[in-house]
Amino acid sequence: MDLAARRTLVGELAMRQLDAAYNLARWLLGNDADAGDAVHDAFVRALQSAHTYAGGNGKAWWLTIVRHCCFARLKEHGRGRRFVAIDQLAAELGEAAAQRVLPNTAADEPEQNAAAAQERARLHRQLRGLPEEYREVLVLREIEELSYREIAQMLSIPIGTVMSRLSRGREKLLQALGANGDRP
Amino acid sequence: MNCESSRRLLPLYFDGELDPADSRAFEAHLDGCAACRQALAELEALRARLRDPAMRYAAPAALRGRLAAAMPAARPRARAWAALAASWLAAALLGAGAAGLWHDRQQGLRAQAGLTRDLFASHWRALAAASPVDVVSSDRHTVKPWFAGKVAESPPVRDFAAQGFPLAGGRIDYVGSARVPVLVYRHGGHLIDVFVLAAPPAGLPRQARMQGYGLRVLALDHAAAAVVSDMDEAELDRFARLLAQGGEPPPSR
Numbered sequence: 312m313d314l315a316a317r318r319t320l321v322g323e324l325a326m327r328q329l330d331a332a333y334n335l336a337r338w339l340l341g342n343d344a345d346a347g348d349a350v351h352d353a354f355v356r357a358l359q360s361a362h363t364y365a366g367g368n369g370k371a372w373w374l375t376i377v378r379h380c381c382f383a384r385l386k387e388h389g390r391g392r393r394f395v396a397i398d399q400l401a402a403e404l405g406e407a408a409a410q411r412v413l414p415n416t417a418a419d420e421p422e423q424n425a426a427a428a429q430e431r432a433r434l435h436r437q438l439r440g441l442p443e444e445y446r447e448v449l450v451l452r453e454i455e456e457l458s459y460r461e462i463a464q465m466l467s468i469p470i471g472t473v474m475s476r477l478s479r480g481r482e483k484l485l486q487a488l489g490a491n492g493d494r495p
Numbered sequence: 496m497n498c499e500s501s502r503r504l505l506p507l508y509f510d511g512e513l514d515p516a517d518s519r520a521f522e523a524h525l526d527g528c529a530a531c532r533q534a535l536a537e538l539e540a541l542r543a544r545l546r547d548p549a550m551r552y553a554a555p556a557a558l559r560g561r562l563a564a565a566m567p568a569a570r571p572r573a574r575a576w577a578a579l580a581a582s583w584l585a586a587a588l589l590g591a592g593a594a595g596l597w598h599d600r601q602q603g604l605r606a607q608a609g610l611t612r613d614l615f616a617s618h619w620r621a622l623a624a625a626s627p628v629d630v631v632s633s634d635r636h637t638v639k640p641w642f643a644g645k646v647a648e649s650p651p652v653r654d655f656a657a658q659g660f661p662l663a664g665g666r667i668d669y670v671g672s673a674r675v676p677v678l679v680y681r682h683g684g685h686l687i688d689v690f691v692l693a694a695p696p697a698g699l700p701r702q703a704r705m706q707g708y709g710l711r712v713l714a715l716d717h718a719a720a721a722v723v724s725d726m727d728e729a730e731l732d733r734f735a736r737l738l739a740q741g742g743e744p745p746p747s748r
């Protein structure tokens with residue numbers, strides 16, 4: 312395959328997995344502006360390194376680049392402004408949902424969903440509050456549905472470490488949610 | 496298998512990482528152990544909540560557009576937005592009919608002046624995207640603050656639900672190379688984009704029509720607004736009048 316074709320392939324892969332990329336970046340960086348910039352950086356880098364893409368598991372390859380760009384950005388900011396204020400939470404949840412729901416259904420959201428929304432907000436807050444190493448594997452495994460092996464390759468860590476971080480992260484989340492009461 | 500070794504395998508079983516023989520052995524233990532079943536149920540409940548679509552951030556339409564425009568071109572393209580729209584159409588799986596329609600629209604676009612063309616293009620881009628809004632809300636008190644920090648000045652946000660044009664949300668979009676706040680309203684099955692422009696635009700007609708879509712330009716507080724929708728002319732005029740008059744009193748600032 313020539314380089315142009317490979318670049319097209321990589322570009323299409325990145326566009327297909329753009330939500331996955333943005334989701335990872337957004338959870339790692341904590342705000343829209345940085346997440347968008349990191350994904351943009353990653354897109355440029357992915358095209359530049361299209362020759363290293365051997366085909367096969369594209370999602371993990373692409374997310375590895377996204378993750379690198381996120382950490383590069385975190386370093387740049389000296390880890391100073393990672394999270395936006397909690398009072399933006401409602402708006403953020405709205406944003407996340409906005410991409411999946413068409414306005415004519417979302418705008419008429421009935422009041423009875425208020426409790427469910429509160430519940431989601433609490434889980435959201437707890438996951439956000441987790442140390443990065445746990446948050447990262449939880450997002451990759453539970454939300455992006457990557458396997459242990461894929462996560463291990465992405466993070467350059469042994470599979471055993473993926474397992475222990477995942478278990479610890481789940482434990483912490485369950486504890487935090489349980490401690491907050493009214494978990495069914 | 497005892498409970499202790501079973502607990503070690505539980506996450507692997509849950510994550511589908513156990514081989515079939517170990518899975519069967521684990522399930523045999525599970526049948527007789529309520530504590531392990533409970534632990535498994537907890538993991539399942541947590542996963543269900545984490546996989547709620549609201550927990551997953553989706554790429555904003557503006558980012559998708561920027562990247563689509565930067566896609567390596569398979570063939571030379573006249574303008575970035577054309578490349579962007581073309582790949583969005585492919586990505587949005589709109590099918591051959593829509594692609595043909597897009598081609599027609601492109602022909603029409605060439606006949607229009609720059610800014611007018613950008614406004615129609617922006618509207619169609621949003622329609623082709625997964626969602627035409629970045630913040631979904633019928634509450635102007637949610638939409639207005641959402642813009643804060645994203646654009647130089649939050650636009651005035653009013654709701655016209657009582658008049659049949661409920662607020663659907665907002666987004667930031669590019670008109671040419673400028674980042675512009677867009678308020679999105681609904682009217683029946685029609686979406687209405689209101690582009691809030693910082694200054695009364697030069698060279699923009701008061702109204703234009705293209706491929707079944709209409710444009711109205713009006714003064715809005717200290718700014719100007721360009722309205723684009725596929726509503727019929729009369730409804731578009733009615734909405735433009737409402738917008739110009741301000742409908743209900745503006746929110747206190």
Ligand SMILES: [Zn+2]
Pocket residue numbers: 497498499501502524528529530531532
């Ligand atoms: Zn047991």
